[in-house]
Amino acid sequence: MAKKDRVPAKTLKGFRDFSPSLALRRKAITDHIWHHAIQSGFEPIETPVLEYAETLLGSGGEEADKEVYLFEDHGGRRVGLRFDLTVPFSRFVAENQGTLTMPFKRVQIGNSYRGEKPQKGRYREFCQADVDIVGVDSLAADVEIITNIAVNLDQFVPSSFTMLIGHRVLLSALIKASLPNVDGDGEIKVLIALDKLAKVGDEKVLELILEVQGTTEEGAQSLLKVVTAKDVQGDSDLNLVRSTLASQEEALGEIDRLDQTLSILRDLKISKGKIRLDLSIARGLGYYTGIVFETFLDDLPNFGSISSGGRYNGLVSRFSKQEIPGIGGSIGVDRLLAALDELEKASEPERGGIFVAVATEDARAYGFRIVQELRGAGLKADIALKPGKLAQQFKYADKKHFAKVVTVGDEELAQETYSIKDLDSGVEEKQLPLVDMVASMKPH
Amino acid sequence: MAKKDRVPAKTLKGFRDFSPSLALRRKAITDHIWHHAIQSGFEPIETPVLEYAETLLGSGGEEADKEVYLFEDHGGRRVGLRFDLTVPFSRFVAENQGTLTMPFKRVQIGNSYRGEKPQKGRYREFCQADVDIVGVDSLAADVEIITNIAVNLDQFVPSSFTMLIGHRVLLSALIKASLPNVDGDGEIKVLIALDKLAKVGDEKVLELILEVQGTTEEGAQSLLKVVTAKDVQGDSDLNLVRSTLASQEEALGEIDRLDQTLSILRDLKISKGKIRLDLSIARGLGYYTGIVFETFLDDLPNFGSISSGGRYNGLVSRFSKQEIPGIGGSIGVDRLLAALDELEKASEPERGGIFVAVATEDARAYGFRIVQELRGAGLKADIALKPGKLAQQFKYADKKHFAKVVTVGDEELAQETYSIKDLDSGVEEKQLPLVDMVASMKPH
Structure with missing residues (x-):
């Protein structure tokens, strides 16, 4: 213009x-x-x-x-x-x-x-x-x-x-x-x-x-x-x-x-x-x-x-x-x-919710399936809007104060698994079975 | 004007x-x-x-x-x-x-x-x-x-x-x-x-x-x-x-x-x-x-x-x-x-909440104490804004779709009690002790 x-x-x-x-x-x-x-x-x-x-x-x-x-x-x-x-x-x-x-x-x-x-x-x-x-x-x-x-x-x-x-x-x-x-x-x-x-x-x-x-x-x-x-x-x-x-x-x-x-x-x-x-x-x-x-x-x-x-x-x-x-x-x-x-000074917002990072184009639909499953279970969840560089997606999730990042790529897609990182503790777990995901994330 | x-x-x-x-x-x-x-x-x-x-x-x-x-x-x-x-x-x-x-x-x-x-x-x-x-x-x-x-x-x-x-x-x-x-x-x-x-x-x-x-x-x-x-x-x-x-x-x-x-x-x-x-x-x-x-x-x-x-x-x-x-x-x-x-035709609203009817001027402050106690316990509660004719107060409570009416008058005030009527069933109980009121009304 x-x-x-x-x-x-x-x-x-x-x-x-x-x-x-x-x-x-x-x-x-x-x-x-x-x-x-x-x-x-x-x-x-x-x-x-x-x-x-x-x-x-x-x-x-x-x-x-x-x-x-x-x-x-x-x-x-x-x-x-x-x-x-x-x-x-x-x-x-x-x-x-x-x-x-x-x-x-x-x-x-x-x-x-x-x-x-x-x-x-x-x-x-x-x-x-x-x-x-x-x-x-x-x-x-x-x-x-x-x-x-x-x-x-x-x-x-x-x-x-x-x-x-x-x-x-x-x-x-x-x-x-x-x-x-x-x-x-x-x-x-x-x-x-x-x-x-x-x-x-x-x-x-x-x-x-x-x-x-x-x-x-x-x-x-x-x-x-x-x-x-x-x-x-x-x-x-x-x-x-x-x-x-x-x-x-x-x-x-x-x-x-x-x-x-x-x-x-x-x-x-x-x-x-x-x-x-x-x-x-x-x-x-x-x-x-x-x-x-x-x-x-x-x-x-x-x-x-x-x-x-x-x-x-x-x-x-x-x-x-x-x-x-x-x-x-x-x-x-x-x-x-x-x-x-x-x-009172405005305080830093608390961390919460799950961000789904998507490593490859092929894993995108799989990522959407996961984010909708989390939302359907009543959890706060969001998804990367461009597949690609994971470092950038993690940075975005951190800026937006998410608590955890779920990652899916070609391997996760092929095996129906997911990887997950806790942004506060830094603890990472890889290739967990998708069938247990929602149950493992709901507050006990 | x-x-x-x-x-x-x-x-x-x-x-x-x-x-x-x-x-x-x-x-x-x-x-x-x-x-x-x-x-x-x-x-x-x-x-x-x-x-x-x-x-x-x-x-x-x-x-x-x-x-x-x-x-x-x-x-x-x-x-x-x-x-x-x-x-x-x-x-x-x-x-x-x-x-x-x-x-x-x-x-x-x-x-x-x-x-x-x-x-x-x-x-x-x-x-x-x-x-x-x-x-x-x-x-x-x-x-x-x-x-x-x-x-x-x-x-x-x-x-x-x-x-x-x-x-x-x-x-x-x-x-x-x-x-x-x-x-x-x-x-x-x-x-x-x-x-x-x-x-x-x-x-x-x-x-x-x-x-x-x-x-x-x-x-x-x-x-x-x-x-x-x-x-x-x-x-x-x-x-x-x-x-x-x-x-x-x-x-x-x-x-x-x-x-x-x-x-x-x-x-x-x-x-x-x-x-x-x-x-x-x-x-x-x-x-x-x-x-x-x-x-x-x-x-x-x-x-x-x-x-x-x-x-x-x-x-x-x-x-x-x-x-x-x-x-x-x-x-x-x-x-x-x-x-x-x-x-869809709009449906009749459901009954709910408690209306406090006040029979006499002297019982008014007592009525306010009761309504605030009910509200403080998380219940929906309202109070008559003019003491006097109980029939009119019951009619108002019914029009506003309340489920129950608590009545207080001089006798209730003197004895720290209340009377209560269920508007659906018509069942009435008189002179109940005030100390048990909130507990008896909370959903069990």
Whole structure:
């Protein structure tokens, strides 16, 4: 091909290929999450990567809208790539509500797309594993989702982690109580400012809040005091919240529910994780209406959240007359993989399986017979794709981390035998009878 | 939410949601293909769904180009959704050739996108499972790919199937021999016409060929005769091909290689499949340069191909100075699922697992303790998300196909016991001690 016709081989910025070792690790994690969810009564669904633009826009907030990949398809429809699995799931629930048995518990693992600035561990194409429960607004559903995520993380995370539990309704009520002259848009700005507490600290957040119309120094101070106050266990101080919102009946109900939820969660046996109340947690996406949570790795505090979620009681009603409450949690699989890479160096893969080396053209069909026999017996087995120089074939088998090499040539073919070498010990045996091969290789 | 703000809940034309039962079946198939490939020495990779437009365009032929979803991203880059897994794989090989151990055998399972007319079993988003071998041009690699696909199909397909083996180079040589005045573009038109033989029959194909510039009635007749001639086994007649191309040395070498490939493939133990030579098979995509194959279900001859592939020795050189030969095969997972639906009615799911019903608010935390204990022991278990009416909870457990219901209420909580009912037999036992629960439920 002439040089000028050649196309540069490169991935798009923010996108990446997965090498075999990374792809194997991701598959191990996603399979575990999947099976654990199925075992816990969740049901798998799949939704398309492409949706109508109007399905996606206006549900995740302004920031999310800006990052959506939008375009016109061949039929002139305005379409977009999903930016999470929650909004398409809400569309799915609205479209199928006649046939779904409620409460409906779903698990979905797949890629989403955001045209945001790529950072360490943050890609424009990223895999998330989601569990959701729709059709019931109960603290049991909240417990079930958070438990599922916590038990999963307990498996994958090599060191300790912390799940911070917040509550969007209580946080809004606290903002209204402290800053009564702030309007709806202003409230969102205050939420966004509070969400930065861990990153930028109290003083900077105070500054950001005071930029919002209708705020007062005194109100902002008292708001910061109540959301950062800790009780004796190091959790947020629910008693202070209760007294601050003493006149608001609805908020008091939410406080009781949150209290009970935390009490059940504290009984949960997770060895590596702590679950802590932190009312400053607001979460980025605009659709949350109740409990919210984020999870951080204790050894990588600046890495950002590896799992998050919350209650979204209004999301399905964007698509349906019926109000269908929901709660969901999400593990950022690709972020988790990147974090694991930071925490532990990738180790050399273990040796395993049998490589069939073929010395001559005539022995090729015999080699295929052997490799298919080994595979049929459930063993990992591969075959040389060019007969010839054995030294080269052994080198290849070694590079590919095979444990043993079976060699066949004209002599083996004539006598229905095989030769075998163990690549770790170097021990070699020649002209063994083929009839005993599979039995001698199966683990005893 | 006001009605005018409501967004219609609907999937895009040609796209679809997967229900839990369909998602479970697809996962079973893709997991099997994946594990079989790993066992056979293939290595998994993942590439992005989005690529530079220039990576995708111009490799699959004009028809493929028209169907690519193209758009401009946030950075003004011209990008597109992949239309198969082969072209991105070639880009991957070119980009990573310094670090890959050749021959490199890869497996990849994922969705691709084509803006074509949706038909039965044909979607605009579709899942394919691909195996490929690059870095070697040997008949052993051809055998390995075709074997992998055939053994997989033997597992999933409930009735008999036929793999048709063709050869793009031999077919071109036969066209040149019969129709010497046809140019390059004309040759492709003749290939496309021949590819329709099974669908429209000899006479119609003859007409289509005669529309191409440079063809003659006599030449077209003799071409049709040689590509449809059968030997005694019902395969294409390689002897007739050999005599037709007797003066072309390169073609004779390809015939010998094809002959040997078929001989090894015929030894392969597949119980449901037949492998047959059919030189009229051309395949749609423009990048094939050698052996090609397509697979059809004998009971659904008009359903189209459920698996296909071929050799593409020039594809990587679109991206790289180095010539890297390759061969790949693909199972159309979504087409296969649709075919299985046609062949067999979906059966009622089997009962399994334990549902924990909770009679009172006070027993809720106790119920969570029980469900986590069951899950921890590896059993499938779920819990009611609202305490209260037991009749409703039993109904839900039945709809979700659970086998047993454990009930806990105030009495069970006080005495550390549980009650249990088998939903199939209706047998109920009350107030059993909790300490024995897990042991009594594990399969003996």
